[in-house]
Amino acid sequence: MISLSSLATAVAPVTQFFSAAKDSLTQATQASDMTWPQTIVLSVVQGLTEFLPVSSSGHLRIISDLLFGEDAGASFTAVIQLGTEAAVLVYFASDIWRIIKGWVRGLTNKAARGLDYRMGWMVIAGTIPVGVLGYLGKDLIRENLRNMWITAAVLIGFSLVFIAAERYGNKRRTMDTLTMKDALVMGFAQCLALIPGVSRSGGTISAGLLLGLEREAAARFSFLLAIPAVLASGLFSLPDAFNPEAGQAASASQLAVGTLIAFAVGYASIAWLLKFVAHHSFAWFAAYRIPVGVVVMGLLAAGVLHPM
Structure with a gap:
């Protein structure tokens, strides 16, 4: 079993590099304000990781602390999304x-109630769980769940779900076989994000995948x-990003540029x-x-990263 002390020792060679980078990127600005280098870097990270199954919010949390010494906050993340x-x-x-035309006609x-009509209702139904939990738990999401130890542990632990999904999902079903049950299951899975x-x-x-969908079909419905x-x-x-209760404040121009970068x-x-x-x-x-989660734990143990 790898101990936290051995992890800290293993990552010791990189701690000075990140500490120096963090100092140079933050020395000219106030801690409560977003900087332009920070805006650009985090927007690129958001664009790269939002659709890849590696957790954009987790990477933004890690990069914010690693390079800039402070969590940008959930509100900034939500806006550039x-x-x-x-x-x-x-x-x-x-x-x-x-889908919209088919739903309206239906x-x-x-x-006229074909696949597109059903797809419209499936997207609506699948959105309800995350909408309810996201609203009720907004304070928990913006603060407590952003603990870096949780992020690192989840990066490692949820990877086992990926492996299980690939192993046990038969990956034979196409988009036209989607049902309301599939939409609700994937909708509740979205809450984990x-x-x-x-x-x-x-x-x-x-x-x-665990429901038997093909990889591309699962990915397409995931995006929708x-x-x-x-x-x-x-x-x-959006209002909270300018004057956040937790995290840093960003200007209108920073949010606009960040959103454009994330789009491209x-x-x-x-x-x-x-x-x-x-x-x-x-x-x-x-x-x-898994390696990213292990490295983050090592950096936490070494004091390079901060849990909150």
């Missing part, structure tokens, strides 16, 4: 428009399911992930998450 969600809207624009015409380290796409795609929740979260958090990088990430999961095991992401 609007950029990555805009990438989903653009990438899946034809699918979204088709409301008044029973003969409220914990930094789980990953929204990781939770929902894993649930989809996230749209209402992330848009609502970002808009709800996020769009590329979607295209890459859909191609990757079509031909590769989802468990490959566990091979990344």
Whole structure:
């Protein structure tokens, strides 16, 4: 068994590097304000990790402390997520428009109630669990659950779910076989993303695989399911991002630029992930998450990172 003291010793060579980087990036600014280097770096991280099953909130939490010495906060994260969600809207624009039209037609015409009509209701139903829990637990999410020890432990522990999903899911079902039960199961799995380290796409795609969906089908519905929740979260958090109760404050220009960066990088990430999961095991992401979680624990034990 690897002890925390041995982890701290193992990462000792990198502690001075990160400490020096942190000092140089934060020395010219006040602790309560976002800086432009911080805005750019975190927006790129958001775009890269939002759709990959590695936890964007966990990575933003880690990078914020590692390089800038302070947690940017859940509100800033929620707002720049609007950029990555805009990438989903653009990438899946034809699918979204088709579903909306099918849903609207089906409301008044029973003969038109096909897959798109059902898909509309499935997205709505699957969004309810995370909407309710996200609203009721907003204070817990913004503060207590952002403990770095929790993030590191979840990065490691939830990776086992990825491996199990790949092993036990038969991956034979396509998008046209989705049911309301599937939507609700994946909707409840999306709630796990409220914990930094789980990953929204990781939770929902894993649930989809365990339900027998193909990797690409699980990923596509995961992205569609996230749209209402992330848009609502970002808009709800917008006022708090300027004057947060926890975390740092960002200016309107920083939020705007961060959102644009997240959009551009996020769009590329979607295209890459859909191609990757079509031909590769989802468990490959566990091979990344587990070492990252172990290193974070070592940095915590060494005092380079701070739990809160």
